[in-house]
Amino acid sequence: MTSSPNEFQSLQPAVQPDHPGNLYVVAAPSGAGKSSLVKALLELDARLKVSISHTTRAPRGQERHGREYWFVPRDEFGAMIERGEFFEWAEVHSNLYGTSRAAIEARLAAGDDMVLEIDWQGAVQIKRLFSNAVLIFILPPSFEELQHRLNRRGEDAPEVIAQRMVNARHEVAQARHFDYIVVNALFDTALFDLKTIVHAQRLKYSSQRRSRSAVFEALALD
Numbered sequence: 001m002t003s004s005p006n007e008f009q010s011l012q013p014a015v016q017p018d019h020p021g022n023l024y025v026v027a028a029p030s031g032a033g034k035s036s037l038v039k040a041l042l043e044l045d046a047r048l049k050v051s052i053s054h055t056t057r058a059p060r061g062q063e064r065h066g067r068e069y070w071f072v073p074r075d076e077f078g079a080m081i082e083r084g085e086f087f088e089w090a091e092v093h094s095n096l097y098g099t100s101r102a103a104i105e106a107r108l109a110a111g112d113d114m115v116l117e118i119d120w121q122g123a124v125q126i127k128r129l130f131s132n133a134v135l136i137f138i139l140p141p142s143f144e145e146l147q148h149r150l151n152r153r154g155e156d157a158p159e160v161i162a163q164r165m166v167n168a169r170h171e172v173a174q175a176r177h178f179d180y181i182v183v184n185a186l187f188d189t190a191l192f193d194l195k196t197i198v199h200a201q202r203l204k205y206s207s208q209r210r211s212r213s214a215v216f217e218a219l220a221l222d
Contacts, residue, residue, distance in 0.1 A: 020211045021108035022201055023130060024048075024115045025123045026194075028138035029168035030093075031150040033184040037138060038117050040191050045198065049112045051104055054080065057095035060155055088118065088125035093167065097122065111211065113202070120174040127177075134201050136194065137178040141185035143168065 028034035042048055054070045056077050065071050072080075077096050080086060087105075089098030099116060107114050116126070126133050140146040146168055150161045175181055180197050184190040201207055209216050216222075 019108045020111040020213075022113045022198075022207055023104070023108060023126070023133045024113070024136060024198060024201070025126050025133050026115060026117050026136045026138065027120045027123045027171075027178070028184075029140070029146065029171040030164045031146050031153065031168070032138045032140045033149070033187065033190065034117055034138045036187070037182075037184065037191055037194055038115060040187075041115070041194050041198070044191075044195065047113050048115050048198065049107060051099060051107075051114055051116045053116070053118060054086075054098045054100065055095055056097075057093075087129065088122040090119050090121035090125070092119045092121070093164070099126075113198070120171055120177070124174075124177055132206070134180070134197065135178040136180045136182060136197060137175040138190070139172065139175060139181060139183045140168075141183060145185075 026034055026038055038050065042050055052066065052068070052070055054072050054077060056072060056074045057069075059065070059068070059071055063069065074096065077089075077098065080098065081089060085101060086098035087101040089096060091097075097119060099118060099122065104114060104116075116122075118126075120137070123133075123135050123137075127135055140149070143165065147161070147165055150156065150164060156164065182190050182193045182197070202211070209221070
């Protein structure tokens with residue numbers, strides 16, 4: 001089972017909600033297609049910027065430091081926790097993952113729309129800190145299909161896949177905490193759904209008021 005956030009985690013003060021950028025948080029069990037969907041979304045939407053998380057796990061395949069993740073030793077990660085540098089962090093599959101607080105705040109304040117790929121624990125922490133965050137959970141069409149995808153990926157030993165499947169049942173149960181659900185049965189359909197969520201959020205009254213403040217002021221809208 002995926003562990004809960006570490007007992008040393010302390011929530012920082014909430015980010016003020018009047019910045020112009022939108023924050024999208026995407027979570028999913030391993031193998032559901034989260035990374036592939038977010039990568040495709042970023043290629044289609046130039047306004048979206050991805051946040052690069054820190055992790056203590058080793059790189060996989062062609063992953064590079066500073067591209068997919070910032071790969072750091074566990075003691076360095078712990079020091080960053082003590083300094084309060086993470087917006088959120090959690091332990092997942094025995095590795096630590098965290099999101100830089102300063103990087104997110106700066107990009108949102110500059111008007112960038114940010115997307116985070118994080119564990120459900122981190123997503124819930126983000127929502128507590130930043131009420132305007134849009135939480136999106138990617139579901140597989142079935143547990144059988146999820147296991148097939150993990151096997152086909154060929155990155156993990158059988159015992160690791162077995163543990164990921166155990167974790168997945170717990171992770172899927174957390175989907176009820178999210179604002180939107182995307183079922184990744186057909187990739188193109190799931191990508192369309194993800195794009196629709198992003199666009200709809202930008203058109204909300206509160207988002208338009210933040211990003212088009214001059215128009216709202218000219219029309220005397222509060």
